[in-house]
Structures are given as C-alpha cells and as structure tokens.
Amino acid sequence: MAKEPPREDSRLIERLRQPETCRDAFNDVIRQYSEPLYWQIRRMVESHDDANDILQNTFLKAWQSVEGFRGDAKLSTWLYKIALNESITFLSKERKRLSLSLDDEESHLVNLIESDEYVDGDALALKLRKAVAALPEKQRLVFNMKYYDEMKYEQMSEILGTSVGALKASYHLAVKKIEQYFTDHD
Amino acid sequence: MRTDKENILDIIGRKDGMTVPDGYFADFQARMEALLPVNEQAETPREIEAPRSFWDRVRPFVYMAAMFAGVWCMVKMFSMLGTGNVDLSIDNNEILSSALSDDTFIYEYLRDDVSGREVLEDMYLDSISVDDIVPADSLEETLY
Structure with missing residues (x-):
C-alpha cells in the first residue's frame, strides 16, 4: 500500500507564490498530495475518520501559511511536517481526552485497528x-x-x-x- | 534467525491492509477545494514599489546630520554663555581700545561736558549760521 509521493514541481511552487495562480496551484497540491499524506496520517492514528479530519486540517493549515512558504524546502517536506505535527497533536489530545498513558495508547490503537472497517x-x-x-x-x-x-x-x-x-x-x-x-x- | 524475521517484512511487502471508502480521494479533493477560505495575504496582488531615488535614500541621513549640527550649535552656544567665555569687555576689543586711547577721538566724540558756547564757536569756525538751525528767540533762552 506504499504510495509514492509525487515529484517536486518547481513550476507548482512558482504558481503557489503568485497571487493570481495561488488558489489553482494549491488545488493541484491537494490533488497531488492528499493520498500520500492521508496514508502517512492514517498509519499514525489508525482510524479513517480521524485521518480524514487531520488531513483536512493539514491542508487548511498549509493554505493559511502558504504565503510563508518560500520554496526553500521541498513542498513535500513542508506538507509532511504539517501533517505529522497535526497527527502528533491529535494523538496527544486523544491521550488527554481519554486519560491514557503512553502505555495505554498501544491498546487503544490496537482496539482501533481491530474495529477498523476499512481493511482488506x-x-x-x-x-x-x-x-x-x-x-x-x-x-x-x-x-x-x-x-x-x-x-x-x-x-x-x-x-x-x-x-x-x-x-x-x-x-x-x-x-x-x-x-x-x-x-x-x- | 535474523533472516527469518526480515522475511516476515519481505513477505508482507509493505502492505498495510488499510483501505478507504470508494471514491474517497476524489470526493476529498472536491470537498477540500470548496472548503478553502479566502486567503487575502496569498491571493492579493502585491503592490509594486517604485524604485527609490538617490535623494530618497540619502534624505534620512541628511536630515539626521542637520539635526546633529543644530544640536551641536545649540550646545556650543549655551556652553559659551554658561562659562562666560564670551568676553564683551572694552579692553579686549582692539578697535574700541585704540579709539579710547586716542585723545582726538575722545575730544571729538565722547566729551559730554561741551558747553553751548563751544558748540557755537565750532559752528562759527565751520561757517554754519545758528539762524539756519534754531530761531533767534529760542537761542537767546538757551544762551542766557
């Protein structure tokens, strides 16, 4: 189920930096990166619904800070960073919400895996x-x-x-x- | 033993066994594109700044230099006044000193005890008629 991240597209980055083409370029980013980012997030949080919410937040955060993305880092690196931060923040909030210790988290994730309906x-x-x-x-x-x-x-x-x-x-x-x-x- | 364990990962072959609902990614992309709010910072065209002229670049420094020069002048003036360095005495003024040591100057310009008669004599010597200047009645009152 490994999904190859798309190749870096310098033209896409250039379009992201132009106000006139920014939104269209970001829609292309969503099309290119939603799948690899989804799997990365899903493997961390295990639940499809949670992964869907986190992926949505990831793109919203990326969109809000797209002005600050200067193209110094690779686009994929920037997006993965946001996605992983969102995933870790979610897991931390879940631990607090469910009063779980780090050890308890394993059993919580195993429960999610066992009850996951989206498996092959x-x-x-x-x-x-x-x-x-x-x-x-x-x-x-x-x-x-x-x-x-x-x-x-x-x-x-x-x-x-x-x-x-x-x-x-x-x-x-x-x-x-x-x-x-x-x-x-x- | 290590080979057996590595084989486990090889056998699984990077499959994670996870799936998504049918058409999830196409739906997500459409939904996400519709969800994106207006990003004013990124979507507003930036104003192109006019190139700065030489005067624009130099102006702050000129103003600053003028300000410092003004402050320096004020400080200099106040310090001179405060310490009494400005010597206004006649002794230190070369022109006034030489004038005061000149008897002719004193006699001609500074004598304050000149009597009316002497003035009249000087005027007579200079061929100036008193009648031209003062009426005869008032002259008599002045002299006698």
Whole structure:
C-alpha cells in the first residue's frame, strides 16, 4: 500500500507564490498530495475518520501559511511536517481526552485497528499494524516513513529535525521490536 | 534467525491492509477545494514599489546630520554663555581700545561736558549760521 509521493514541481511552487495562480496551484497540491499524506496520517492514528479530519486540517493549515512558504524546502517536506505535527497533536489530545498513558495508547490503537472497517482482510498486514502500534511514537513515525513510504533518511531528517544517524538507529530498533513481536505472537 | 524475521517484512511487502471508502480521494479533493477560505495575504496582488531615488535614500541621513549640527550649535552656544567665555569687555576689543586711547577721538566724540558756547564757536569756525538751525528767540533762552 506504499504510495509514492509525487515529484517536486518547481513550476507548482512558482504558481503557489503568485497571487493570481495561488488558489489553482494549491488545488493541484491537494490533488497531488492528499493520498500520500492521508496514508502517512492514517498509519499514525489508525482510524479513517480521524485521518480524514487531520488531513483536512493539514491542508487548511498549509493554505493559511502558504504565503510563508518560500520554496526553500521541498513542498513535500513542508506538507509532511504539517501533517505529522497535526497527527502528533491529535494523538496527544486523544491521550488527554481519554486519560491514557503512553502505555495505554498501544491498546487503544490496537482496539482501533481491530474495529477498523476499512481493511482488506490481510492477516499478516493486520498483525504488522498491531506490531507497529506497540512501538513508541517516534519509532512508529520513523518506521512508517522508512518502511511504507520508502522515504530517504535525509528527507526524514528534514521533516523530523533528527540526525540521520539517530533515525537509522531508531529504525533499526523498530525493526527489532517488530521481529520480536512476531516471535512472541506466533 | 535474523533472516527469518526480515522475511516476515519481505513477505508482507509493505502492505498495510488499510483501505478507504470508494471514491474517497476524489470526493476529498472536491470537498477540500470548496472548503478553502479566502486567503487575502496569498491571493492579493502585491503592490509594486517604485524604485527609490538617490535623494530618497540619502534624505534620512541628511536630515539626521542637520539635526546633529543644530544640536551641536545649540550646545556650543549655551556652553559659551554658561562659562562666560564670551568676553564683551572694552579692553579686549582692539578697535574700541585704540579709539579710547586716542585723545582726538575722545575730544571729538565722547566729551559730554561741551558747553553751548563751544558748540557755537565750532559752528562759527565751520561757517554754519545758528539762524539756519534754531530761531533767534529760542537761542537767546538757551544762551542766557
């Protein structure tokens, strides 16, 4: 289910910076990025409805701050940053709303996965989702970006503001924990 | 053992098993485009600034220099007055000193005890008739 993020389009960025073409260009951004951003968000929050709301907020925030986007960073990096911040903020609010500790969050996410109606019935994929849900938030982010989106460490580093070395270590740890999960749940 | 575990991820092959409702992304895009509010900052054409002339660029510095010069003059003037550096005495004025030390000048211009008779004598010597200046009646009152 990995969805390739679209290639950077310098013309799209240029159109975003022109007041006359800004809105049309942003509609193109929505068309190009809604799918890859949706999957990134969905893998974090697990629920389709929550992912839909967060995706909507992501584009609204991006639209509100499009004036400040100068094209120094890649368009995808800028959008991923907003999407991930929105996802993390949502998860934090949910923890507060449901009075969950970080440990409880895993079972909450597993419940969401088990009750998810939008699944294709692949048992192994479902098991992997549960294994990923058991990871700490940062490792979950890193694993999703590297494994599902096949994102380069350099871009992940720009998005998450973490060094490449730390990201590699984090991914390695995440894979180890997932392997252990599969061993424990054989 | 490591190979077995890596195979698990390979077997799953980056599938996450998640799906979305039919036509979700097409609907979302249409909905999102309609939802976007007006962004005045981004959508309003920016006014093109006229190029600044040399005077426009220099003007603030000129004004500032003029202001400092004015302040400096005021400070200088007040400090001179305050410390009494301005010497207004006659002794330090070269022209006045030389004039006062000149007897002719004193005699001609500064004597204040000149009697009416002496004036009349001087006028007589200068061939000026008193009648031309003063009526005879008032002259008699002045002299006697």
